Amino acid sequence: MQHGSQYIAPTLNVDAVIFQLGGKGLETLLVKRSTDPFSGKWALPGGYNAVGHTTSEALQKIVLTKAGVDISSAVPYVEQLYTFDTIARDPRGHAVSVTYMGCGREIPTQKSLDEAAFFPVSELPQLAFDHGDIITYAHSRLAAKLTYTNAVHALLPQDFTLTQLQTAYEAVFGRELDKRNFRKKFLSLNLIHETDKTWREGAHRPAKLYEFNSHTLESLSRSFD
Amino acid sequence: MQHGSQYIAPTLNVDAVIFQLGGKGLETLLVKRSTDPFSGKWALPGGYNAVGHTTSEALQKIVLTKAGVDISSAVPYVEQLYTFDTIARDPRGHAVSVTYMGCGREIPTQKSLDEAAFFPVSELPQLAFDHGDIITYAHSRLAAKLTYTNAVHALLPQDFTLTQLQTAYEAVFGRELDKRNFRKKFLSLNLIHETDKTWREGAHRPAKLYEFNSHTLESLSRSFD
DNA sequence: GCAAAAGTGTTTGGGATACACCCATGC
């Protein structure tokens, strides 16, 4: 097939699954659609990717505009997820969506075009398009990433307690872990070190605070859980 | 941004990294370009994805036409790899490429538009576009897949010897494995069973032939190497 | 002193690794 003659490209979209931890575990950012199709339904923040912009650039701009979230400052870990391309996924016509997955913590949302909110992945509303599938896929990918990389750092503050760290893993994995085994194993990976600070909260012993040695993504020497 | 006003989509391409085992280890399918850009250079089989066709459909058709390889019959394992989208990757203009990785064995190539051949990944010619990066990425992904799935089956015949199986792993991993440990570990995964056939070849003891219990993709209970 | 979360060790079983010789065949 030659370009130019009668080649027509499908629409190119980008969509983002942005995770953070909240009171009810892992949450994902959604926006309420105000136009058809799926007007009134919640959806992943996303939109058109025009020629001349990379998918990351388009994503950055769209998520800021539509959901009021600035990925470059508030979402330290972002990776491309998968490209969804079934013909029928958008009732307006063939649209290929390059999806991304990102993680952050206490992500601030500015004023935006659409109403935006974080929903616990365990209590998602009805979703537009195939966005439910995309979230499920992103969740499983995040769980996998936590087992063989230091990606958790993006879900935690700079200084964190071992309990917070364990809670992050439990929220993503959806199951409880043994405290003693978790600490022994994680500390043996040499990814984090103690600080001289402690965290006091409530009527109980204060917790030591830890820091990651590096905030760049690394593969673990042996996989975790 | 609204569709319709002045939205123009980038060109959508698909490209395939098709692996098989050959005399010099892991090989990948390339086609020789006969037109600019990169005329005369080797490239991955790929081409335009027009509206109305999924990327798999487009891939299927393009690889058959340009390289003479019928994916549906000769490439039992195919998965989507990554979407490459840097603006400058195609000198003709912004083209987003959805790439796929596939594995087969003794893949027949029919007559095709372009000259097509398998090259050992250790001896690749100069490649067009960013196709060298794509192959490197596909190779690392394949190695990872072999550690946690039964995907090797796609590189082997229906009946195979344990030596063939080990050789397949060694070719993909690029290093040698211990024979006794390999056999003990692989057999303990319960993915394969002995047949009553044997393989005679050369002046030495004949080898037992094995079969996979299932040819559908499965995740291993514990990861391999 | 009591409630609440932080912190800490030992035992046991199984898989990972390292390693060398005998077996069945063709010529």
Add this chain to the structure above:
DNA sequence: GCATGGGTGTATCCCAAACACTTTTGC
């Protein structure tokens, strides 16, 4: 009988999993 690749077992170490009590604080 000899060359060639097929086939096999053991000892050691480390990691994974299971499991319960003491410590430090606020009130």
